[in-house]
Amino acid sequence: MHQRNNKQVVIVGGGQAAAQAIQSLRELGFPERITLVSDEALAPYYRPLLSKQALQAGFEPSDLPLHPATWYKERDIELVLSQRVDAINKYEKTIELHSGEALSYEYLILATGGKPRLFSNPRSDLSRVHYLRTVDDAARLRALLQPNRKIVIIGGGYIGLEVASAAITSGATVTIVEQQQTLLSRVASSHVSRFVRFIHEQNGVIVKTGSTVEAIENTSQSVSRLRFGDGGEVLADDVVVGIGMVANDELAIDAGLGCGNGVLVDEAGRTTDPNIFAIGDCSRRSTHPFGANLRLESVQNAIEQARRVAAAITNTPRPNAECPWFWSDQYDFKLQIAGVWTGEPETVLRGSIESGSFSVFLLNDGYLSAAESINRPGDFAAAKRLIMSGKRIDTSMLTDETIPIRAIVKSTSSD
Numbered sequence: 001m002h003q004r005n006n007k008q009v010v011i012v013g014g015g016q017a018a019a020q021a022i023q024s025l026r027e028l029g030f031p032e033r034i035t036l037v038s039d040e041a042l043a044p045y046y047r048p049l050l051s052k053q054a055l056q057a058g059f060e061p062s063d064l065p066l067h068p069a070t071w072y073k074e075r076d077i078e079l080v081l082s083q084r085v086d087a088i089n090k091y092e093k094t095i096e097l098h099s100g101e102a103l104s105y106e107y108l109i110l111a112t113g114g115k116p117r118l119f120s121n122p123r124s125d126l127s128r129v130h131y132l133r134t135v136d137d138a139a140r141l142r143a144l145l146q147p148n149r150k151i152v153i154i155g156g157g158y159i160g161l162e163v164a165s166a167a168i169t170s171g172a173t174v175t176i177v178e179q180q181q182t183l184l185s186r187v188a189s190s191h192v193s194r195f196v197r198f199i200h201e202q203n204g205v206i207v208k209t210g211s212t213v214e215a216i217e218n219t220s221q222s223v224s225r226l227r228f229g230d231g232g233e234v235l236a237d238d239v240v241v242g243i244g245m246v247a248n249d250e251l252a253i254d255a256g257l258g259c260g261n262g263v264l265v266d267e268a269g270r271t272t273d274p275n276i277f278a279i280g281d282c283s284r285r286s287t288h289p290f291g292a293n294l295r296l297e298s299v300q301n302a303i304e305q306a307r308r309v310a311a312a313i314t315n316t317p318r319p320n321a322e323c324p325w326f327w328s329d330q331y332d333f334k335l336q337i338a339g340v341w342t343g344e345p346e347t348v349l350r351g352s353i354e355s356g357s358f359s360v361f362l363l364n365d366g367y368l369s370a371a372e373s374i375n376r377p378g379d380f381a382a383a384k385r386l387i388m389s390g391k392r393i394d395t396s397m398l399t400d401e402t403i404p405i406r407a408i409v410k411s412t413s414s415d
């Protein structure tokens with residue numbers, strides 16, 4: 001096996017986290033060689049667009065990359081694309097590429113993201129089943145979203161809902177099938193869940209909650225028949241499955257690093273091997289002030305963790321913890337979520353659901369742990385600050401719209 005002389009930082013994976021690690025390492029003055037190895041053909045691109053603009057007519061693929069080729073050149077980055085990493089040898093500090101080549105590293109950053117959770121049922125024919133994770137998946141899907149085509153989406157989470165919104169806009173007929181009793185059941189309050197259902201139904205989506213798909217059969221008319229546990233069925237030209245993501249942590253598991261639904265890392269992003277870090281969707285960490293060992297799947301998390309790892313490698317001060325956040329675009333509403341939902345001990349509503357502009361605040365014993373805002377960027381920005389302040393909040397102020405949200409932030413921070 002050929003071994004290239006590369007003693008410096010090697011990043012496995014070419015997504016948001018990898019791109020940010022490069023940016024932060026160079027900004028912090030890291031002078032040595034950086035090599036990025038990705039199994040995708042495209043340099044890091046903006047994955048959230050795949051379920052949004054990339055499914056709409058008129059989208060230009062040139063809008064996807066996070067940076068132009070010159071950006072990597074200027075930073076003296078070696079991009080190794082369309083190349084899978086097959087193994088890590090942590091004792092020799094090398095990685096093995098699928099080509100048979102080995103690369104040595106001083107620091108290895110795992111930024112391998114995740115893959116869609118598969119719909120697996122032995123009684124199913126999966127030839128018309130599609131997933132959405134990569135630019136190729138989005139291109140295939142976009143070609144299918146045609147007027148009057150019957151699209152059935154399994155899974156009422158963010159990806160399923162965003163695909164539904166794009167599909168309806170393209171003129172397709174859409175059914176969402178969700179196993180739980182509500183949409184966004186594990187990640188949103190009942191207010192937002194009900195609002196989202198209302199919006200989709202108003203736009204013509206058929207929503208079937210509490211329905212489990214038992215089998216997908218192909219019929220002679222080149223459509224699929226989805227059979228439900230309750231005996232019902234629905235026909236589909238195409239089926240899109242959005243039932244969650246599984247971390248790409250196999251490399252770490254095989255190398256004997258601590259893993260459990262993702263690669264376990266400390267506050268600096270370090271794995272159980274001091275020379276190996278993990279960032280983004282593939283990793284799991286404690287998140288201040290939420291404490292719990294979480295695997296977050298968001299752009300914000302990928303960026304924050306990459307910055308932390310760059311600080312650890314360059315031995316510079318660790319950036320302050322950030323409030324986790326996420327967003328979702330469906331039709332003409334923007335949902336922005338700050339913090340982490342941990343159930344619904346106390347929810348406080350600001351604004352009116354009927355107007356399509358409101359926020360739901362989730363509190364534990366007077367402390368804000370999350371907020372969801374629909375078309376309310378001001379509330380969202382304030383919520384991030386209120387959460388990270390770690391201070392008790394007077395909930396009557398939150399419900400009182402005569403008190404500007406900025407005033408609540410001010411009064412809380414001056415306590």
Ligand code: FAD
Pocket residue numbers: 012013014015016017018037038039040046047048049050051083084085086111112113114132133134159248251279280281282296297298299300302325326327328329
């Ligand atoms: P990824 O972007 O998944 O990158 C991982 C890379 O590693 C991939 O290129 C993969 O091919 C490569 N790789 C994996 N294994 C290997 C290997 N062995 N060898 C070489 N390469 C490897 N987040 C938001 O905050 N807001 C949104 O609205 C939003 N919308 C989304 C919509 C879609 C359709 C999807 C799929 C995700 C969305 N997300 C959103 C999530 C967000 O995109 C991810 O959290 C973010 O991209 C994570 O970045 P990452 O670098 O950790 O992983």
